[in-house]
Each structure stands twice: as structure tokens, then as C-alpha cells.
Amino acid sequence: MLIFSFNLSAQIELEKVEIKDEYSWRTHSQEKLNEYYFNLNPISNSSFKYHFRFDKEGQLIDLFSDNGNTFKGRIINHIYEYKQVKGEYGKESIINNYVFEQKEIDDSLSSEIGKYLIEKKVYTIPTDSLIPNWNFFWLHCGAITLESKIDSQTFLSSFICHWNQEDSIKHIFQIKEANEKINEILELEKSYSVFKVKLERGKTYSSDGYMLQYFLTEKQQKRRNRGEPKREYLKSISDTITNHLENRINSLISNPNTLDCFDEYYIIFSKRGKFKKLKFNTKFRERFFDKEYQKCRRIIKRAMKEIKIDFVNPKYEFVRKISFYKDEINVYDPTIY
Numbered sequence: 001m002l003i004f005s006f007n008l009s010a011q012i013e014l015e016k017v018e019i020k021d022e023y024s025w026r027t028h029s030q031e032k033l034n035e036y037y038f039n040l041n042p043i044s045n046s047s048f049k050y051h052f053r054f055d056k057e058g059q060l061i062d063l064f065s066d067n068g069n070t071f072k073g074r075i076i077n078h079i080y081e082y083k084q085v086k087g088e089y090g091k092e093s094i095i096n097n098y099v100f101e102q103k104e105i106d107d108s109l110s111s112e113i114g115k116y117l118i119e120k121k122v123y124t125i126p127t128d129s130l131i132p133n134w135n136f137f138w139l140h141c142g143a144i145t146l147e148s149k150i151d152s153q154t155f156l157s158s159f160i161c162h163w164n165q166e167d168s169i170k171h172i173f174q175i176k177e178a179n180e181k182i183n184e185i186l187e188l189e190k191s192y193s194v195f196k197v198k199l200e201r202g203k204t205y206s207s208d209g210y211m212l213q214y215f216l217t218e219k220q221q222k223r224r225n226r227g228e229p230k231r232e233y234l235k236s237i238s239d240t241i242t243n244h245l246e247n248r249i250n251s252l253i254s255n256p257n258t259l260d261c262f263d264e265y266y267i268i269f270s271k272r273g274k275f276k277k278l279k280f281n282t283k284f285r286e287r288f289f290d291k292e293y294q295k296c297r298r299i300i301k302r303a304m305k306e307i308k309i310d311f312v313n314p315k316y317e318f319v320r321k322i323s324f325y326k327d328e329i330n331v332y333d334p335t336i337y
Contacts, residue, residue, distance in 0.1 A: 015100050
């Protein structure tokens with residue numbers, strides 16, 4: 001899970017509804033969740049002759065018409081709001097609320113999209129599981145869903161990670177074209193950016209439930225601005241230090257695949273480039289009673305004492321994260337620049 005900061009310049013009150021465990025994707029369909037959280041009637045119950053509901057990460061577009069020529073519509077921009085709770089390893093963030101806004105779409109834009117979907121018969125494209133050779137082996141790649149009602153007939157199509165599918169996949173051109181068309185006409189990226197500017201600061205949010213964004217308060221942003229020169233300097237030497245550490249650690253610790261070092265370890269260096277401290281995400285009890293943990297700790301600390309960053313001038317204290325994977329040890333820079 002990635003966590004990064006997000007700067008804001010304004011905040012406006014939005015609609016908010018608590019997310020409940022009994023109403024999640026594990027227990028209900030997306031149609032039922034939209035009805036519960038956003039008060040949207042299921043398309044199957046729609047009184048309109050033509051009704052389209054386009055759902056993508058953080059945004060839901062609802063278009064409806066009695067004649068298939070003049071459409072009205074609305075867009076719902078939404079995001080998960082998190083709260084901090086005490087967890088096994090300290091504080092952790094869990095989903096707490098939906099924060100959202102509902103905006104009317106100009107009739108001319110709604111009509112342009114509605115007529116396009118009818119003309120191209122996008123609603124007849126089968127869902128991804130019915131398309132031969134569709135690749136489902138992508139993680140955290142998102143999906144788009146189109147619910148449709150034409151006269152009394154309803155359709156439902158969902159496409160996981162459509163942008164990473166091979167061009168040879170059947171229907172993929174139609175799917176990509178429809179997605180791009182809706183994005184372009186409604187300027188969805190701009191709409192979502194404007195929505196995020198209105199969110200309350202000092203809180204953590206996520207559009208997809210995977211990548212978290214912490215929105216800085218004004219005070220925190222001022223503090224961050226003061227630290228900009230330091231971050232820029234450390235960023236300029238980040239790759240050099242990371243690559244050097246990875247090479248040195250792998251040369252000093254032989255056969256890492258024989259070690260049961262499954263935790264993540266954080267190594268802290270002083271501004272003079274000397275190893276200073278080793279931190280872990282291991283439970284407090286394991287630090288004293290887990291023999292494998294104790295063994296890994298000794299091996300890592302012994303290797304760190306052999307390393308000094310003296311080929312560049314760090315100027316500031318810095319941190320690197322290391323993890324053991326099969327026959328190698330990986331080093332990462334966890335700093336938020």
C-alpha cells in the first residue's frame with residue numbers, strides 16, 4: 001500500500017455517509033451499494049426508457065432519457081475517508097466514511113454521451129468474463145462498469161483493467177473508445193481534481209481502497225515547504241545511495257534464501273553516512289522470544305556496521321527499508337519527497 005501526501009488550498013463541506021461492514025462488496029452487489037450509499041434506484045426499476053450508469057474509480061455517471069435523444073444526467077464524485085485506530089503494530093488506518101458530491105451534468109453533454117452509447121451499442125458488449133483471452137492477472141488495476149436499460153431490457157458489463165489488455169482482445173477497441181469518449185466529454189479528471197480540493201484536510205483518503213493519500217493541513221504544508229530544500233537534496237542522491245546499499249548488503253549477507261527474515265527492516269543512517277539504528281515492524285513479544293527474528297537482527301546489524309556512505313555527503317539523516325525475497329535482499333527508499 002502506498003501512502004503519500006496531498007496539498008490542498010481550500011475545503012468545502014460535502015456529503016458524508018458512514019461505511020458499514022454489513023454493506024460492502026463482500027456482501028452486496030455494486031447496484032445495491034449505490035442504492036444504499038448514494039440513494040440511486042436500481043436501473044432495473046428505472047422509469048426511464050433509456051438509462052445508463054457508468055461506474056469507474058471514484059466516479060459514477062448517471063444518464064437517463066425518455067426518448068433516447070435528450071438526456072439528463074449527474075455525476076457523483078466519491079472517495080473513502082479513513083480514521084486511525086490502534087492496531088497490532090501501532091496506529092493504522094481503516095475505512096470510515098464515503099465522502100461525495102453530486103453534480104448535474106449539462107443536458108447537451110449528457111445527450112452527446114447517451115446518443116453515442118446507443119449508436120455504438122456499447123451496452124451490448126459482453127462482460128469481461130465472457131470475452132475470450134481476457135487477462136485477469138493484474139492487481140489493483142481498477143475496473144469500469146456499465147449498467148444499461150433499453151426499453152424493458154437491462155444489461156450489465158464490467159471490465160477489469162481494460163487498458164492493459166492486448167489489442168487483439170475482442171471488443172477492446174470499443175471499450176477503450178467508449179471510456180475515453182466519456183472521460184473527454186465530461187472532463188472527468190478535472191472534475192475529480194476539483195472535488196478533492198474540497199476535502200477536509202488532516203485526514204487520509206483513498207479512491208480505490210489501496211493507495212492512500214494524506215491531505216496536509218495548512219500548518220503541516222508550511223512545515224513541509226520549509227523542508228523542501230532538504231528533500232530535494234536527498235532525492236538527488238537517493239538512487240545512488242539505494243543502489244550502493246543493495247549491492248553492499250547482498251555481498252555481505254550470503255544465502256539470504258536460507259534465512260527466515262520475513263519482516264521489513266528500516267535502517268537509519270546519520271548525516272555523516274554512518275549506520276545509526278535498526279527498526280522493525282515486528283511485534284514487541286517477538287523481539288525477545290522469536291529466535292529467527294533475533295538471528296536476522298544480528299545478521300543485519302553486523303552487515304550494517306561494515307557499511308559507510310562516504311562517497312557522497314548525505315548532509316541529513318536518511319532511512320532505507322530492506323526486505324528479504326528469495327535469493328536476494330531488496331533496498332527501498334520510503335521517503336515521501
